[in-house]
Amino acid sequence: MMGWYGGDAGWAMMTSMVLFWLVVIGVVVWAIVRLTPRRRLDDDPRAILDRRLASGEIDEAEYRSRIAALREGGRSPWQAAQDDE
Template sequence: MMFWSDHDMSGWGYAGMVIGMVLFWALIIVGIVALIRYTAGAPQARAVTQLPHYSDYESPEQMLAARFARGEVDETEYRHRLDVLRATARQ
């Protein structure tokens, strides 16, 4: 007579199956969370960039002078806009 219990899982087999299933679902959940974070963009703490200094920017007068030098504005328009810039800077 054959004993069918030889082909069944023991207690360790069930424990291994439970542990394996928990690890499987944990990996699936971690993968979904990582995918959502990756597609949503990096958090601000990881995306720290060096901001340029204020001195690295051109002043409005320098930008206007560069446009005048390139010929984008004529002399009368340049003088008018320069007067407007200086008048608003005084206020």
């Protein structure tokens, strides 16, 4: 005899629905992890500046200024300029 909400088939429907949503959530998490860019561990400030200079994003004067600021270990000229505003 069939019970409330279909009897014996009810647990199978609920289990399949839970499995379906677990798979959907798993696929979404997998896609986000695979599609987002990862930060490389070797991205130290000097390497970033080297790449930016090589690609033409910054000129040699700005490169030298930022390298000097890194060597000083203190506040950089562009951070000080932002604080003055």
